[in-house]
Amino acid sequence: MARELAAIEDMEGIVNGLLVGLSPSGRAVLMRKVARDWRKSQSARIRAQKNPDGSTYEKRKPLKDGYEPLKNGAMFRKLRLVKYLKSGASANEAWVGFVGRVAAIARVHQYGLKDRVVRLKGAPEVQYPERVLLGLADDEREDLLDLVMSHLDAKSG
Numbered sequence: 001m002a003r004e005l006a007a008i009e010d011m012e013g014i015v016n017g018l019l020v021g022l023s024p025s026g027r028a029v030l031m032r033k034v035a036r037d038w039r040k041s042q043s044a045r046i047r048a049q050k051n052p053d054g055s056t057y058e059k060r061k062p063l064k065d066g067y068e069p070l071k072n073g074a075m076f077r078k079l080r081l082v083k084y085l086k087s088g089a090s091a092n093e094a095w096v097g098f099v100g101r102v103a104a105i106a107r108v109h110q111y112g113l114k115d116r117v118v119r120l121k122g123a124p125e126v127q128y129p130e131r132v133l134l135g136l137a138d139d140e141r142e143d144l145l146d147l148v149m150s151h152l153d154a155k156s157g
Helices: 002-019 024-047 101-111 138-156
Strands: 085-089 094-098 114-116 125-127
């Protein structure tokens, strides 16, 4: 995670240097494009059940009697919907994140925390495996940088 944050900070430094010449409204337009594309890439990766490093999510444990297994074992089908996975931007930043109750669920999986499987008093806590829902893979980082560069080329040309 520290490597990923350092890479994002490096990318921010490059992008900030390139954005100096844009007006605040021009930066806001670009940041909205970045946020939208970033959200799409995160959603696609979650759909593919992959961590940013390319490894697959650890499979769910088998469910107890009386519960139907997930179709094709797919996890986080709803989490990746626009209803829950939001993006936004201002002239100075772009962001992607989860909202509402699903933000807490995503946090547990993102960092591999302990949580109760069911919200009942006295329910046992379970250690969840780390499944990185939000993060930039190298190719996603390059795509976002290409988006910024093409936007800047269009503005200068």
